[in-house]
Amino acid sequence: MTSNDDAPLFTMEELQEEFVETQIDLNGWKVLIVDDEPSIHTVTKLALQSFSFADKPLNFYNAYSASEARSILEIETNIAVILLDVVMETDNAGLELVDYIRNDLDNHDVRIILRTGQPGQAPEYEVIKKYDINDYKEKTELTNQKLNTVIYAALRSYRDITAINRTRIGLERIIKSTSSLLQENSLKDFAEGALQQLAAMMHIDADVVLAESTSAFASKTKEQIKLLACIDHGRASINDRFITHKISNILNTSQIPRDKMVNQEAEFFYISTVGKNELILYLEGANDVLRYDTEILEIFCKNISIAIENIRLNDELKRTQEEIVYSICEVAETRSKETGNHVRRVALYSKLIGEKYGLDKEQVEQLFLAAPLHDVGKIGIPDSVLNRPGKLEGENWEVMKTHAQIGESVLLSSNLPIMEAASIVAAQHHENFDGSGYPRGLKGNDIHIYGRIVALADVFDALMNARCYKPAWDLQQVDALLNEERGNKFDPHLVDIYFNHKEEFLKIHQQYSD
Structure with a gap:
């Protein structure tokens, strides 16, 4: 040459x-x-x-x-x-x-x-x-x-060009995550999307450069470090524990400034103080970070930190709402001398059926929180009827049946979507697929899918566990009744879901046994 x-x-x-x-x-x-x-x-x-x-x-x-x-x-x-x-x-x-x-x-x-x-x-x-x-x-x-x-x-x-495309993909993931906060692991998805977008903004090739580096998003609350997301495409020696240890050392170093981008020895990190907590964006192997406009990166990191904190607050609100729901349910269940685990099992059975039926994630989550309130109307039933041993008949049975409408009426007073869903469940979980149920005698698909699902979940759990009026049934008896009532009391498709996924039902039953 x-x-x-x-x-x-x-x-x-x-x-x-x-x-x-x-x-x-x-x-x-x-x-x-x-x-x-x-x-x-x-x-x-x-x-x-x-x-x-x-x-x-x-x-x-x-x-x-x-x-x-x-x-x-x-x-x-x-x-x-x-x-x-x-x-x-x-x-x-x-x-x-x-x-x-x-x-x-x-x-x-x-x-x-x-x-x-x-x-x-x-x-x-x-x-x-x-x-x-x-x-x-x-x-x-x-x-x-x-x-x-x-x-x-x-x-x-x-x-x-590829960096721009990765930025777009990262933005799409963040937008999708923020619009679906009720999804499981939404906080993790949001944090992972933020890391990918940050890497793209700094011209870090997520497929090549990160093959020899690691990125992480962590939160420090009450001196405990929680890793929200970790992207590790390469070295086996890099794991969550190792990254958490490194992040812990950084967070515990008081000399490192907060809300400022720090780049030292191929380690990039940004510590944000939001409220009483600290959030850290961490990238290892990020060279040439400071070639990018640091002010833009700091604004980006600050906004992401605020968004993460808002998602976390939303998750806390969701957990609080769930605790309130279960507390209300336990009051009703205690009056009927049943355990709080009954409502938890019904909620989990309903969630499982909803997923297999094809409900979207938001509907499944709504059903999961609404299902425990199916019998909240029992708070209006006298103890003499509620805890009467044996099969209820005549006037006592008519009184017991009113718990569906009582529950609907109580829950309809709220405009919260979950309470509205719970009012449907309370009103319709005793309606039968063939129209023979109560309180309104609804038939087939006129019964809301939430009502049809909880009807099956509630009866399955009632049969599998002892009540004041009966002992627990064995599984063969339960299966026989569900088969017999397929198309009569229960939606046939939901009964098929039960038999196709029976092992998952039994796992829930065992995990939350009385």
Whole structure:
């Protein structure tokens, strides 16, 4: 290879040199060379053999026709740059490949550099105007230095585009998380999305750079560290305990400023004080962080910390609401000499059925909190009826049946969505699928799905456990009754769900036994 940087990219002497391809790091930038002349592949790799960008080398892929390039592009992802000839198996093979990449594959990230030895065949202005390419070069003008410059600029552009895409994905995850706070692990999802967005904002490649680093989002409350999310794509030695220990050391160092971005020895962290708690964003292996506008990053981190705190407060409110619901239920259950575990089991059975039935997460969560209140109307039933041994008949039975309407009336006084759902459950959990139930004699799908689900969950639990008027049944008796009442008392589809997932029902029964 000639040492003159302004010499043509390929010479006869270079073509005669033996090319020995160096070992390329698998995590390097993927460069696809598409040209029907083998010599072009050889000299291109010779010119770029010592090239690196962001401390990563190039990883070359070779295609000697447009059709071969298509096959590679269908398999290999994250190709950063394509050096593309125009004239190959046909006069327009290269341009047709550009159209295929941009339109059929919908790949607008890869940087396409058109190289042609026949500029008259594809005039530069017309090609740039018609096709989505990123650069156009004649092969004779690509000197060693210019080729390195072109590749450097292309990789910088590719890096920035992928960083923007990761930012968009991170934003989408955060927006999705904030709009579904009742979902399980929503706090973890939000924190993980925040970490991914932060990495993208700092041009950290989540697939490559984080393969040798770790990121974490943690909270410190009453001197206890809770890891909200951890992204670890590589080293087995990195685990939650290790990260928590490092974060603990940082949080317990009073000299480190709060609400300021700190970057020291390839460790980036931001400690936010929100209320009485502290939150920390932590990234290990983040070099060059300060090249980005630190003020923007600090604003981002502050906003994320406030959002995390709001989600946590919402979770605390949810837990408080759940505790209040169970406290009310336990009052009613205690009067009827039943255990508080009855309402917990009914709630868990109802949640399980709702999930298998196909209710969305918000509906399942609403049902889970509403189901325990199904018998709250029993607070209005006299003890002489409520705890009367044996089967209730006549006037006593008519009095007992009023607990459904009493519960509905009490719960309807609230405008809270959960209380509205609970009023439906209280009113309808004794309605039968064939219309023979009470208090209104609703039939089939006229009974709200919440009512149909809790009806099955309540009867299953009542049969499986001893009551003042009966001993516990064995499982065979319970199964026989559910089969017998399929389509009569119970929605047939819900009975099928029970039999298909019976082991999960029994696990709940055992875990929360009286």
